[in-house]
Amino acid sequence: MSIHRVTLIQPGRDGTVLRRATMAPYTLMRLASLVPDAVPVEIIDEDLRPVPFDEMGPGDLVGITAKTLQIERARWIAERAKARGATVVVGGPHATLAADEVAAWADSIAVGEAYRTWPQMIADFDRGALQPRYVDEEWASLDKLVPISDRVLRQVDEKRNYWTPYLEITRGCSRSCDFCTAIRVSGRVMRLRPVEQVVEEIERRGIKRFFLTDDNFGLNFRLHPEYMESLFKALRKLPLQGWTCQAEQLVADHPDLLKLAREAHLDKFFIGFESANPNNRRQLGGKTDGNIERYHQVIDNVHAAGIGVVGLFVFGFDGDTPEIFQHTYDVIRESELEGVSITVLTPYVGTPQRQQWIDENRLIPNVPWSLYDTTHVTYYPAQMTPAQLAAGYDWLARKLYGWPGVASRGLRNLMRHPLRDWPRKAFASFSTDYGYRKACAHRDWVPDGDGIGYAVPGNTRKGIVSALA
Numbered sequence: 332m333s334i335h336r337v338t339l340i341q342p343g344r345d346g347t348v349l350r351r352a353t354m355a356p357y358t359l360m361r362l363a364s365l366v367p368d369a370v371p372v373e374i375i376d377e378d379l380r381p382v383p384f385d386e387m388g389p390g391d392l393v394g395i396t397a398k399t400l401q402i403e404r405a406r407w408i409a410e411r412a413k414a415r416g417a418t419v420v421v422g423g424p425h426a427t428l429a430a431d432e433v434a435a436w437a438d439s440i441a442v443g444e445a446y447r448t449w450p451q452m453i454a455d456f457d458r459g460a461l462q463p464r465y466v467d468e469e470w471a472s473l474d475k476l477v478p479i480s481d482r483v484l485r486q487v488d489e490k491r492n493y494w495t496p497y498l499e500i501t502r503g504c505s506r507s508c509d510f511c512t513a514i515r516v517s518g519r520v521m522r523l524r525p526v527e528q529v530v531e532e533i534e535r536r537g538i539k540r541f542f543l544t545d546d547n548f549g550l551n552f553r554l555h556p557e558y559m560e561s562l563f564k565a566l567r568k569l570p571l572q573g574w575t576c577q578a579e580q581l582v583a584d585h586p587d588l589l590k591l592a593r594e595a596h597l598d599k600f601f602i603g604f605e606s607a608n609p610n611n612r613r614q615l616g617g618k619t620d621g622n623i624e625r626y627h628q629v630i631d632n633v634h635a636a637g638i639g640v641v642g643l644f645v646f647g648f649d650g651d652t653p654e655i656f657q658h659t660y661d662v663i664r665e666s667e668l669e670g671v672s673i674t675v676l677t678p679y680v681g682t683p684q685r686q687q688w689i690d691e692n693r694l695i696p697n698v699p700w701s702l703y704d705t706t707h708v709t710y711y712p713a714q715m716t717p718a719q720l721a722a723g724y725d726w727l728a729r730k731l732y733g734w735p736g737v738a739s740r741g742l743r744n745l746m747r748h749p750l751r752d753w754p755r756k757a758f759a760s761f762s763t764d765y766g767y768r769k770a771c772a773h774r775d776w777v778p779d780g781d782g783i784g785y786a787v788p789g790n791t792r793k794g795i796v797s798a799l800a
């Protein structure tokens with residue numbers, strides 16, 4: 332079979348805000364750039380437009396990327412594409428973590444990374460010899476990544492179609508938190524892209540703001556300080572408006588690098604505090620411990636460098652009781668955080684957390700993967716019922732993501748900047764919490780009469796509270 336066209340698909344979920352989608356298809360942009368120039372390639376983001384099944388036929392290679400929560404949608408797309416005669420390849424976190432499950436319905440799967448296997452898949456398909464499974468878990472150096480091609484940049488038109496461009500600078504995490512899949516999808520060894528490659532990509536894409544895809548960029552403050560110094564010195568020369576990244580608390584102990592990071596236009600760290608409950612220490616992987624005084628100190632130190640902090644908190648650890656919600660709310664209120672992400676602990680395939688709960692018979696049966704979105708309860712917590720966890724989470728989400736909360740934290744962020752920068756900083760100041768508000772809207776909330784709850788028009792999904800009732 333000779334190849335006719337490659338179509339790469341990102342399954343949709345969130346739609347658009349003011350005609351732009353939030354999640355730029357960075358993964359697919361990198362994969363599309365590996366398709367030989369002679370082969371037409373198209374990226375379809377379902378949040379922007381429907382998949383053109385009518386145009387598909389034999390000779391079409393369809394690649395779908397999927398996290399766990401998107402995998403049922405990926406299968407739905409695959410079945411329709413296959414019915415038109417296309418061949419379907421699936422990659423991304425779920426195909427990596429639950430390979431056998433996905434292999435049962437996809438023509439072929441990409442396990443792990445695909446910078447080497449994807450070109451091989453295209454070549455094999457072209458000569459009619461596509462294999463059912465390609466595995467790349469060697470966590471190879473990122474030194475020679477193929478740049479994102481101009482045809483891909485033109486087609487995706489990030490500036491027009493997306494709110495947030497993404498960028499990968501480092502990959503991997505040497506921590507091993509029980510609940511996290513990051514090390515399983517991007518490896519335990521921290522890998523660094525050469526600084527000149529990063530600068531070249533930013534300049535060619537013409538991006539002025541971006542969110543780093545790096546799982547734990549901040550860990551490099553300790554692991555690779557010289558690299559960080561040269562990276563920041565290179566980025567400070569660029570005309571960037573601001574960028575954000577994920578980090579852990581240790582960044583606060585490196586004032587010199589923080590100063591350089593600020594000069595390099597770093598706007599905000601997303602810091603995984605994970606829990607305000609010291610009893611959860613064992614499950615937190617050594618990077619955080621529920622020590623509230625330390626949390627406040629970290630936030631102060633980062634603020635002293637002129638950088639904002641979005642605090643990430645997870646609920647439902649074995650040490651958590653129903654009191655955790657009010658307690659965390661108090662901690663957040665007393666803090667100077669510019670944004671807050673709250674999620675429900677979610678036992679993804681391949682994590683020690685999931686294995687423990689399988690052993691203890693604590694997974695709620697028959698929960699669809701689409702509810703593994705970190706806003707739904709998918710297991711039996713140790714010291715709460717699932718309904719208590721869901722209700723506590725909803726209560727806190729309403730408190731935090733009601734408009735007053737979003738507005739006050741956004742304003743706090745804006746106030747850190749001089750008045751002349753407000754027009755440039757306005758978007759980033761409010762977008763984080765607005766994004767979390769939107770993510771939480773996947774639960775079927777109703778107005779609760781206090782003016783801060785809200786309904787989700789058109790959302791027919793059943794929240795776990797009602798599902799369990």
Ligand code: B12
Binds near residue numbers: 394
């Ligand atoms: C950036 C990011 C986001 C962005 C979205 C980016 C996007 N466009 O989808 C944001 C911040 C919005 C986000 C949100 C969420 N995310 Co996220 N995210 C990431 C992160 C940090 C990087 C992904 C990335 O772009 N990497 C760079 C690209 C180049 O690499 P890649 O995606 O891994 O792709 C490579 C391979 O996987 C493979 N591949 C991937 N797809 C395909 C397809 C084909 C056909 C082939 C051949 C190969 C292939 O080839 C690529 C090149 O090697 C990953 C962690 C990680 N390290 O992967 C988590 C991760 C994917 N996210 C995760 C989660 C849980 C979420 C949320 C549910 C969390 C939350 N509560 O907010 C939401 C879900 C949002 C949604 N509606 O989908 C989990 C997924 C776990 C799982 N089992 O599904 C991960 C693994 C993080 C983790 N700690 O566990 N996320």
Ligand code: SF4
Binds near residue numbers: 506511512579603618
């Ligand atoms: S939660 Fe963060 S620190 Fe822990 S393994 Fe995942 S990326 Fe690393």
